[in-house]
Every structure is written in C-alpha cells, then in structure tokens.
Amino acid sequence: MRMHEIVCVGDVHEGIAFGFRVDPETGISERALDLHRNFARAAQWAIDHGSKLFIVLGDLFDRAHVAPVFRELVRRDVIEPLGAAGIEVWLLAGNHDQPRADKRSTSLEDFRGYPHVRVFRKPEEVIRDIEGHRVGFLMLPYLHPEQVLELAKKKEVENLEALSIEEAYVVARTLWGGWIAQHAEAMKDADFRLVLGHYYVEGARVASTTYLEHLPGEFSFTRDMIPPSIDLAVMGHIHLHQTIWGNVVYTGAPERIDWGERGDPKGFLALSLETKSAEFVELPARDMLKVEVTVRENEEPTAAILGRLPPSVRDAMVRLEVTIPDPLRLRVDERKIADRLQEAFHYEVRWIPAEREQSLPTEYTLDPMKLLDDFVDVTFGKDPRRDTIRAEGERILREVLG
Numbered sequence: 001m002r003m004h005e006i007v008c009v010g011d012v013h014e015g016i017a018f019g020f021r022v023d024p025e026t027g028i029s030e031r032a033l034d035l036h037r038n039f040a041r042a043a044q045w046a047i048d049h050g051s052k053l054f055i056v057l058g059d060l061f062d063r064a065h066v067a068p069v070f071r072e073l074v075r076r077d078v079i080e081p082l083g084a085a086g087i088e089v090w091l092l093a094g095n096h097d098q099p100r101a102d103k104r105s106t107s108l109e110d111f112r113g114y115p116h117v118r119v120f121r122k123p124e125e126v127i128r129d130i131e132g133h134r135v136g137f138l139m140l141p142y143l144h145p146e147q148v149l150e151l152a153k154k155k156e157v158e159n160l161e162a163l164s165i166e167e168a169y170v171v172a173r174t175l176w177g178g179w180i181a182q183h184a185e186a187m188k189d190a191d192f193r194l195v196l197g198h199y200y201v202e203g204a205r206v207a208s209t210t211y212l213e214h215l216p217g218e219f220s221f222t223r224d225m226i227p228p229s230i231d232l233a234v235m236g237h238i239h240l241h242q243t244i245w246g247n248v249v250y251t252g253a254p255e256r257i258d259w260g261e262r263g264d265p266k267g268f269l270a271l272s273l274e275t276k277s278a279e280f281v282e283l284p285a286r287d288m289l290k291v292e293v294t295v296r297e298n299e300e301p302t303a304a305i306l307g308r309l310p311p312s313v314r315d316a317m318v319r320l321e322v323t324i325p326d327p328l329r330l331r332v333d334e335r336k337i338a339d340r341l342q343e344a345f346h347y348e349v350r351w352i353p354a355e356r357e358q359s360l361p362t363e364y365t366l367d368p369m370k371l372l373d374d375f376v377d378v379t380f381g382k383d384p385r386r387d388t389i390r391a392e393g394e395r396i397l398r399e400v401l402g
Contacts, residue, residue, distance in 0.1 A: 004270035004279065005130050007046040008196070010057035010236030010251035012039045013096065014074055015066030015107075020346050026069055031286075031317075031346065036070075038254040038283045040077040042268045045281060047085040049270070052130050054087050057236030057251060058094025058142055058198030064106045071110050083116045093121045093141040094198040094236060095218075100144045100396070125183045127190060133273040136187030138180055138230075140197030142237070148172045148219045169219055177225040184229045192276050195226060195233035201248055204238045207260030231276050240264050241280055249278050255285055259319060262288035286345065287316035295324040302333045309340055318347035325354045368397055 014036060018029035046054050061070070082089050091108050098121060099106055111117045126137040148169070180195065187193050200206075200220040223245055226233050233248040239261055241252030251269045256262060266285040269278045293308045295301045305322055318341055324332070329351060341347040376390045 003131065003272060003274065004049050005051055005133075005273050006053045006055065006135075006271035007042060007051045008055045008057055008234050008251050008269040008271065008278075009039065009042045009254055010198075010268075011059045011094070011239055011253040011257075012036075012056065013059055013062040013253070013257060014039070015070040016062040016257070027067065028069060032070075034286050035253075035255045035257070036073055036077070038266065038285070039074075041283055042254055042281075043078040043082055045268075045270075046087055047081060051087055051270070053090065053128075054082050055090045055196060056092060057196060057234065058092045058098075059096045059236060060091055060094070061097040061107050064097055064099045064104070066107050071107055075111070079111055079114060079117060083114055087116070089114075089117045090139070091117065091119045092139060092196060092198055092236070093119070095142045095144070098142050098144065100146065102147070123179065125187065127187060130273060133191045134189065135273060136184070136190035136193045138183055138187075138193075138195045140180075140195060140199065142198040143219070145219055172219060173222055173225055177222075177227075180225060180230070181227045184227050188229070192273055193229060193231050194271075195230050196235075197221070197233070198236040200237055201233075201235060201244055201250075203244050204250065205240050205242055206238055207240055207258070207264065232271070232278060234269060234271070234278065241267065254283055256288055256317075259288060259290060262290060288319075289313060289316050290319045291321070293320070293322045293324075295322060295328055297325060297328070299328075301328045301331050302336055305332065305337060306340055313341055313344040313347070315343070315345045318344045320347065320349045321352060322349065323352040323354060329353075369394060372397060 012035060014032075016032055016035065018031040021030040022028065023030070043054060045051075060074070079089060089111075091111065093106065093108060097106055097108055102121075106121075108119050108121075112119055120139045120141050122141065124139045126139060128135050128137070184193055200218065202220055202222050226245070226248060230247065235248060235250050238250050239253040239257060241250055241264065243249050249269060251267075252264065253261070253266060254268055255266050256264065265280075265282050267280055267282040270281050271278050289310060291308055291310070293305050295304045301324060305320070309320070320337070320341070322332075334349075337349065372393045373390060376393065380389055
C-alpha cells in the first residue's frame with residue numbers, strides 16, 4: 001500500500017461570512033460549516049492514513065483576524081486531533097490571512113503555542129527527514145505587492161524607485177527565481193524537493209465570478225521561476241484543482257466557495273515521498289445549481305421560469321437569474337417560485353431588466369469608501385466581478401486606514 005506522508009490543503013477560508021442560515025447564538029452560517037467540515041475531513045484522512053505532515057497552503061482564514069469561534073473550531077477539529085496523532089502542522093500565510101504590514105499579527109499566530117504547529121509568514125527553506133526520505137521544502141507564503149517591492153528594495157536593486165510596477169515585478173521575479181534556484185541547489189542531497197506557495201501561476205484557470213482569488217495586477221509566478229531541479233510545486237490561492245506545466249499542482253479549495261466553481265471537484269492533495277507524486281483526494285461538496293432564464297415578450301413569465309428549474313433542488317445552493325422585460329416582471333407569481341425552491345439549502349433570485357442603463361456618479365466627495373465605490377462603478381461597470389472587486393478594495397482600505 002502506497003504511503004501518503006504529506007497532506008496539502010489550500011484555501012479553507014474559515015471565518016467567511018455568508019448572510020443566510022446563520023445561527024443566532026454562534027453567528028456562524030451553516031454554509032461556513034460546509035467549508036469547515038471538509039477541512040476537518042482532510043485532517044481525519046491524514047490521521048487515518050498515518051500521514052506525518054499536514055500543510056495548509058494559505059488562506060486558512062478568510063481575513064487576518066477572525067472571530068474566536070472560528071479559531072476554536074479549527075483548534076478543536078483540526079489542530080488538536082492532528083497533534084494527538086503525532087502529525088506536524090504547517091500553516092502558510094495566504095493573501096487573505098497575511099497582513100499587509102509585517103509587524104501586524106494574524107489569527108494564524110494563535111496556534112504557534114502548539115509544539116507541533118509551525119507558521120510561515122516569510123520565505124523559508126526547510127529540510128526534514130520523513131520516513132527514511134530526505135525532503136527539501138521551499139516555503140513561499142503570500143506577499144502583498146508592496147511587500148514584494150520592499151523585498152526587492154532590500155536587495156539594493158539599482159533605480160528601483162524609478163521603475164513602473166510592471167518593471168519592478170520583472171525585477172522581483174528575477175530575484176525570487178534566483179532565490180528558489182539557489183536554495184533548490186543547496187538542497188541537492190534531498191530525495192524530494194518541493195516548492196509550497198500561495199500565488200497565481202501564469203496559465204492557471206480562474207473560474208471566480210463573485211469571490212476574488214487572483215487580484216488584477218498582483219505579483220504572479222512565471223514558468224522560469226520553477227527550476228528543473230524542483231520535483232513538484234504545490235500551490236494554493238486558485239480555487240480550481242489543476243496541474244500546470246506537468247509539475248505545478250493546485251490543491252484547489254476543499255469546498256465550493258464561488259459560483260464559478262460549481263462544477264469543480266473539491267478535495268486536497270496527498271503526497272507520496274516514494275513515488276514523488278501527488279494524488280487528488282476528492283471530498284463531498286454541496287451542489288450549486290445556476291439557472292439562467294430569459295423570458296420573452298409573448299411568454300407567461302411564471303410558467304417560463306418554473307419550466308426551466310431542475311426536477312430536484314434538495315439541499316443544493318440555487319441561483320436563479322431571470323432576464324425579463326419590466327412589464328412582465330409585475331406578472332410573476334413569486335410565491336410559486338418560492339414554493340418550488342423551498343427544498344433548496346439556500347436560493348437567491350436575481351431579476352435582470354432586459355435592457356440595462358449605465359449610471360455615472362454625479363456627486364463629489366472626499367470619503368475614501370465613496371471614492372472607491374465610484375471608481376469601481378465607472379471602471380468595472382459591466383465586469384461580473386464588480387461587487388467582489390469593490391469588497392476586496394473596501395477590505396484593503398479598512399486595513400490601511402486602521
């Protein structure tokens with residue numbers, strides 16, 4: 001039987017806020033518990049299969065600081081059971097749980113007190129002997145764009161201040177590629193050499209439509225940054241499980257988070273040191289059904305909508321998007337639609353006018369949040385990720401403004 005000594009999980013997003021099916025006592029949505037249960041299932045799989053190392057590849061938490069109840073769930077169902085089984089836990093900071101300022105703390109720090117837990121917030125080389133195999137790890141936690149540039153400054157790159165962000169990124173990629181190659185060479189006596197990171201790798205498929213994974217303009221990895229001496233690069237950050245260039249693998253998120261992931265299998269990766277390979281272990285994921293209906297002028301609107309719904313929606317997430325002329329919108333019997341969807345885990349209905357008008361801001365303000373809203377509306381007016389870009393911008397603004 002093949003051993004799977006290392007388990008890699010990415011993008012758990014504990015603490016994510018869903019505005020439905022919320023327990024009034026705990027403040028936790030049942031949907032957030034879907035994500036947590038799959039994280040706990042991955043930990044239990046590691047215990048059942050005698051794994052030696054359990055690695056979270058970034059975004060364990062949905063933000064730098066989450067409510068204590070989420071930290072307690074992780075402690076109770078993942079950290080302590082793994083410790084009791086003698087399994088070491090490594091937590092890599094991702095873009096959601098890595099503060100933009102190095103000296104700021106994060107909820108990840110809560111687990112540093114456990115002797116079997118290690119937190120990585122800066123690039124680091126680690127060599128370990130595991131079950132008779134010498135394994136070299138290059139740990140690459142997420143660095144925000146300004147942190148990447150600060151790292152380049154410390155290398156005393158000439159005229160860095162005069163470079164554009166794109167030119168500075170080219171310099172940063174060269175520096176990081178050199179760092180990876182140098183440390184990979186230093187680990188040449190290792191049987192298995194791994195890069196573990198939380199970044200967008202050029203060529204990766206991104207299916208996010210409402211939840212922003214890859215930010216426009218953020219630092220990304222290119223193919224030449226992973227030298228041939230690296231056996232395998234395992235990445236978090238992108239929620240779709242996929243393999244790129246043959247030796248770069250995304251774990252994907254352990255549960256569906258965004259509607260663009262609705263057809264994507266979910267799970268984690270189990271690494272075998274003997275075969276130097278990664279096996280995808282699938283986990284149960286909640287069905288997400290997206291139904292798009294266009295009602296024509298000559299149709300009875302309620303019947304047209306009901307006729308497009310699937311036979312069963314039991315326990316599924318359902319998004320119904322109806323494009324309909326305004327005069328017909330008033331004739332829709334919403335009670336019949338609600339009755340038809342009552343067995344869903346959760347449903348939402350979006351009414352889309354047959355013709356949309358673009359509105360531009362008409363007032364002036366110095367409020368940074370309002371300025372951000374206006375900028376997003378004008379710049380990303382028809383982008384399907386507009387609301388998510390706005391939410392991410394607000395999150396960054398609040399963190400920067402304190």
